Amino acid sequence: MLTAVFTVDPTAIDGALLQRAAAVLLSGGLVAFPTETVYGLGANALDARAVRGIFAAKERPAYDPLIVHLADVGDLGRVARDIPPLVSDLAAHFWPGPLTLVLPRCAAIPLEVTAGGETVAVRVPAHPVAQALIRAAGVPVAAPSANRFGRLSPTCAADVLADLDGRIEVLLDGGPTVVGVESTVLSLVGEPVILRPGGVSREALEAILGPVVVSERPVLPTEDLPASPGLLLQHYAPRAPLILYQGTPAAMRAALASAASLHQQSQVRVGLLLADEDLPFFAGLDLLVETAGSAADLETVARRLFSALRALDAAGAEVILARDFGVTGLGLAIRDRLTRAAGGHVVEAPPV
């Protein structure tokens, strides 16, 4: 199959192009499109066969459910039922935006979307191209991240092609994404629980809901599937093995520097994922270095995180040593993604 790439200017959307992409969705095809978080791989959520195509293209296991995207909160009743009253509060604050809600499923949503479960994950994305595509199609659009399973989520069109060229009908190229990490997944089946930290911070949710629990990530593979299968370790991984360092900035720098020199002594090409302010401490060393931004500007770090990891892979890093960015605001989502990329290989840097 040839993948058609349509370039779309998000500030001046070409309606005819979007109609063509929507027609592909309605005929059962797959369309990758930008959202504000990462690029999504969309299919008509009401068409079980089309949804199975997503799993085939991504090589995604059928037990990992998909998020359904709507253009408007008013369409929620097409997807979910028994909607609790607090959804209107959450929608008013966070939709359109990077918050996914898990609710009881409507019968119209095929079990392929929900991995056989009775709940459905749903969100209203803010990106103008995503909005235009869903409106033009007139159906809910099931869309996981547009990468092969287990790989880093794509934050630009080239990332999508690297994983899915020839496997999907259309890619809408609307430029790089803004948030850069996936949506926050909040379960509203029972007490609110954050199943996956993401683009909406825990603090922002707690301002509305009061204290919210963040579900524990499995540390080792278990026989039971986790509440949110996307929480499996070894997800969002670059090709090179990654080790995450936590601690104070001084402790992280010291531990990163000594680990880097040990790896170098054994002829291993080291890639470092740093914050801008770490750079002076590593000047003059023969290391591959990427910064994702300042630790004081976590929005930038989230936006650049995946492309920085991809760049270290592309540069030939054989091991990636990454620093941590704390748990405040977007830090929690950044730590979650780095911990998964590390497959749980996290080092507590000793105080210096």
Ligand code: AMP
């Ligand atoms: P992706 O869009 O690729 O980031 O993956 C969507 C993620 O949303 C899945 O991996 C799950 O972690 C989560 N998810 C989707 N549907 C549900 C659901 N019904 N219950 C719990 N988590 C879900």
Ligand code: MG
């Ligand atoms: Mg994904």
